[in-house]
Amino acid sequence: MFPVTYQAASIFLETQFLPGDTAELRLDCEGVTVSANAVTVHGIETRHIEKMAWTADYLSFEQDGQHHRIKVARPAVTTPLRARFPRR
Secondary structure: OOEEEOOEEEEEEEEEEEEEEEEEEEOOOOOEEEEEOOEEEEEHEEEEHHHHOOOEEEEEEEEEOEEEEEEEEOOOEOOEEEEEEEEO
């Protein structure tokens, strides 16, 4: 079944520090590949990810009316337009 590539137009990163204290960031992208161990985001401006002062707990995106929300860890920027988020 894995990996699966989705033609998502954007991703949404979110974290919760304490109840009611959250951080969120939406970034445009060209696609998302989900495997058993990681989520790779293609066509994303990685400079925004590299400047984040927090680590996302969840990465979400939509395709064809379906919402996908995946628990992730600190990403690795693999190229200027690709980031890999390990799954938790």
